[in-house]
Amino acid sequence: MTLSSSSRSEPSIRVAVSTVIVALRRHPDTGAPALWMPLVRRVAEPFEGLWALPGGWVQPDEGLEASAAARLRETTNVQPRYLEQLYAFGDVDRSPNRVVSIVYWALVHQDEASSVPEDWNVRWFLADEHPPLAFDHDRIVEYALWRLRNKMSYSRIAQAFLGxxxxxxxxxxxxxxxxxxxxxxxxxxxxxxxxxxxxxxxxxxxxxxxxxxxxxxxxxxxxxxxxxxxxxxxxxxxx
Missing domain, CATH: 1.10.10.10 (Winged helix-like DNA-binding domain superfamily/Winged helix DNA-binding domain)
Known part of the structure; x- marks a missing residue:
């Protein structure tokens, strides 16, 4: 039997944005410059209590970059001068509900990084030593750092970290x-x-x-x- 278009169950897919924020701060042990990123503690299921990348839903009246910038302001107070789309992550099993995340990265210098409020649900972590993250955000961070290290050889992206x-x-x-x-x-x-x-x-x-x-x-x-x-x-x- 063939189902009609009106009776066929259509999958529901939502679109979100997440951002990997990277800044240069002193390493607590060596004092040398090191890569850090702020993470946000989830306050609801799924993955309640775990750390995750800042982000949120794309609103109907927003473009993707505008949405990424708005979610950053809401969750971390960061307004970066360098914001670039990184990749789209949409594996079927990456979330209990089907969610496609458009991931950006923001490279910020010290003045911009200082605007991030550190409290119980927003905290800076060494980029290579962060705790296990919600969803597939570990994979996203790994990919972002790989891209950043590759870009250093053919772009001027290092200057985004400086004043x-x-x-x-x-x-x-x-x-x-x-x-x-x-x-x-x-x-x-x-x-x-x-x-x-x-x-x-x-x-x-x-x-x-x-x-x-x-x-x-x-x-x-x-x-x-x-x-x-x-x-x-x-x-x-x-x-």
């Missing part, structure tokens, strides 16, 4: 934290100065025991990453 002015040592610290290995300072300087990704300023550091270091800024004509033809005509989110 308006930074030293070459601070920029090198970003690369070392993301890649998980030390870099030769002289070779790093030569490689960076060959590019047009950063521009020297007439300013130097002051107020510390070390010799003043020149400050650099991001090239305002270049975006942190080339996101393809859909981004053409948009102004870079750089400073």
């Amino acid at each position: 308006d002015r930074f030293t070459l040592a601070e920029l090198r610290g970003v690369y070392e934290a993301v890649l998980g290995r030390a870099l030769d300072p002289a070779n790093f300087r030569r490689q960076v100065e060959k590019t047009d990704a950063i521009l020297p300023t007439d300013e130097t550091t002051s107020g510390d025991r070390h010799r003043p270091a020149r400050l650099y800024r991001s090239n305002p004509d270049l975006a942190y990453a080339d996101n393809g033809p859909l981004q053409q005509g948009k102004k870079p989110k750089n400073r």
Whole structure:
């Protein structure tokens, strides 16, 4: 017997957004820059009490990026300057109810990270040492960190972690934290100065025991990453 279209049971699929927020903060043991991310404790089933990525439902009147930005403001108070769509996760068994998650990542510098309220249900964790997460968020975080480490070799994405002015040592610290290995300072300087990704300023550091270091800024004509033809005509989110 063939069911008519009116009697056939149609699957119900909901669309959500989640965001992997990554910031550079000091490691509690070594003091060196390390990757951290804020997580949100779930207050309802499924997975009540477990930590998860910040996110929520896409509202009917919102675009995907607008929805991701709105859910970030609501859950963590973060308003990042760098927000990029990462991937779509839609395995049938990833949630008790069929949910497709459009995942973004937000790379934030220290000033933006300081807006996250740390309390009983929002907390910062080392990106590589976080507790087990709800749903398939462990897999999402693993993928996000893999993508970030790969992008370091062909984009200017490292600068998204820094403020308006930074030293070459601070920029090198970003690369070392993301890649998980030390870099030769002289070779790093030569490689960076060959590019047009950063521009020297007439300013130097002051107020510390070390010799003043020149400050650099991001090239305002270049975006942190080339996101393809859909981004053409948009102004870079750089400073």
